[in-house]
Amino acid sequence: YPLWSGYYSQDPNSGLPITQHGRARTILEPYFTAGDIETQGSDHRGSKAVTSVTSEPTRSPIWGETVKVETLAENSGQEDVILKVMDYKNKDKLLSYKIPIKYLRVFHPYHFQLANSTQPSKESEETAEPQLYATIVRKxxxxxxxxxxxxxxxEVFLRGVNDPLINNPNPMVVIARVVPNYKEFKENQARQSPASMGLHITPLSFPIQSMMSFDVPRVSQSGYPQLSKPGGPPELPQWNQSFLFQSRDGGTNFSKTAALVLEYYSSTSVKGSEPWTFGKPLGVSVLPLKSRLYRKITTGKGLNALRIERLPITDTNLKTINGDAPTVDLSFQLLSSEVRLSNLFHNCWPCSGTRGQGLLGEGHC
Structure with missing residues (x-):
C-alpha cells in the first residue's frame, strides 16, 4: 500500500479565496479513476486524511502537519491523489489539486509549490493567485x-536535543540530506547556490502539462533534502523522526567525501512573506560517511544499526543551560534487502544494549 505524507503551508502573499467563515483545513484524498477522470462521486474512493483546523480564521493558513492515506498498489497507475483546502464551517472548496500517482517516484520527497495556471494573477493581495506549499512522498x-x-x-533516526536550551524562542525544523562531497557542498553554499540552500522547491501548475515536472536528477551534489516536522518545546526540541536515503540517490555510498548534513532552522522559517525560503540556519550537524562508519555499522551485532550519541551542533549561537553548544542523538540503519516498511525504525529509539566505543566516544552500538 503506497503511503502519502505531506507538510503544508499556504503562501501569505496569495491568500485563500474569501469565504463567510474564514477557517480552512486540508484534505488529502486519492480516488479511483478509470478512463473518465471525473469520478469523485463514484464508489471507488480511497482513504481520506484531514489536518486540524487553523486556530483562528485566516486567509494564510499554516498547518505544519503530516497526514497519511493508503491505496492499493495495483491501482496506483490509474489513481490520483487530491489535495483540497476546505472552509471548515460551510465545507466550501477553496483550492483543489490533482496529481497522478504514477508520476511520482517512489520514496522521493517532492517539495511542491502548487498553483492553478487558469487563475489570473493580480497585483492586489486580496486577489493574488493562491499557492499551496506541500511535501509529498509516495511510499x-x-x-x-x-x-x-x-x-x-x-535510514537515519533523529531523536532530539539532549540538554535544555536557554536562548531558543521557537520550535525547530530540520533539513536533512546526504551529500556526495561535503567540501563542494559548503563551497556552493558560500556562493549561495540555490540548489544548496534550504529545500529544492518544484513549481507545479495545474492542470499538469507534462510528467517531466516530476523528473528527478540521477545525481545531485546537494543531495535530496528532507524536511522534518517542527520539534518542540523550544527549550528542548524533540523530533523522533526517521529520514530515508535511497541507494539510487547516493544514500549508501560511503566515501571519504560523503556526509550526512543536518541543518536546524526556526519553525518560523515556514512563515513570512516567502514560505520555505530558509536563511542562515541556527546550527549544523555534520557526520562524515566514511568507510570507518560503514565498517562500524556492518560489523556490529544484530541488525546493521548504529547509535550515535551527542553529535555536536556547530556554527551556532545556541547555548544549553550548562553554557555549552547543544548536541543531538541519532541512530543509523543500513538496509540491505527489499525490507518491509514495518522493519524500519518507525519512530522508535533502537538500541541493542551492547556497550561499545562509538565514533564520537563511548556509547551504545
Whole structure:
C-alpha cells in the first residue's frame, strides 16, 4: 500500500479565496479513476486524511502537519491523489489539486509549490493567485533494490536535543540530506547556490502539462533534502523522526567525501512573506560517511544499526543551560534487502544494549 505524507503551508502573499467563515483545513484524498477522470462521486474512493483546523480564521493558513492515506498498489497507475483546502464551517472548496500517482517516484520527497495556471494573477493581495506549499512522498510496502547497489537505503533516526536550551524562542525544523562531497557542498553554499540552500522547491501548475515536472536528477551534489516536522518545546526540541536515503540517490555510498548534513532552522522559517525560503540556519550537524562508519555499522551485532550519541551542533549561537553548544542523538540503519516498511525504525529509539566505543566516544552500538 503506497503511503502519502505531506507538510503544508499556504503562501501569505496569495491568500485563500474569501469565504463567510474564514477557517480552512486540508484534505488529502486519492480516488479511483478509470478512463473518465471525473469520478469523485463514484464508489471507488480511497482513504481520506484531514489536518486540524487553523486556530483562528485566516486567509494564510499554516498547518505544519503530516497526514497519511493508503491505496492499493495495483491501482496506483490509474489513481490520483487530491489535495483540497476546505472552509471548515460551510465545507466550501477553496483550492483543489490533482496529481497522478504514477508520476511520482517512489520514496522521493517532492517539495511542491502548487498553483492553478487558469487563475489570473493580480497585483492586489486580496486577489493574488493562491499557492499551496506541500511535501509529498509516495511510499511502497517494500523498499526497491537497484542494480549495482549492495544496499537499498540508509535510514537515519533523529531523536532530539539532549540538554535544555536557554536562548531558543521557537520550535525547530530540520533539513536533512546526504551529500556526495561535503567540501563542494559548503563551497556552493558560500556562493549561495540555490540548489544548496534550504529545500529544492518544484513549481507545479495545474492542470499538469507534462510528467517531466516530476523528473528527478540521477545525481545531485546537494543531495535530496528532507524536511522534518517542527520539534518542540523550544527549550528542548524533540523530533523522533526517521529520514530515508535511497541507494539510487547516493544514500549508501560511503566515501571519504560523503556526509550526512543536518541543518536546524526556526519553525518560523515556514512563515513570512516567502514560505520555505530558509536563511542562515541556527546550527549544523555534520557526520562524515566514511568507510570507518560503514565498517562500524556492518560489523556490529544484530541488525546493521548504529547509535550515535551527542553529535555536536556547530556554527551556532545556541547555548544549553550548562553554557555549552547543544548536541543531538541519532541512530543509523543500513538496509540491505527489499525490507518491509514495518522493519524500519518507525519512530522508535533502537538500541541493542551492547556497550561499545562509538565514533564520537563511548556509547551504545
Amino acid at each position: 511502497n510496502s517494500f523498499l526497491p533494490r537497484y542494480v549495482g547497489c549492495d544496499h537499498t537505503a540508509l
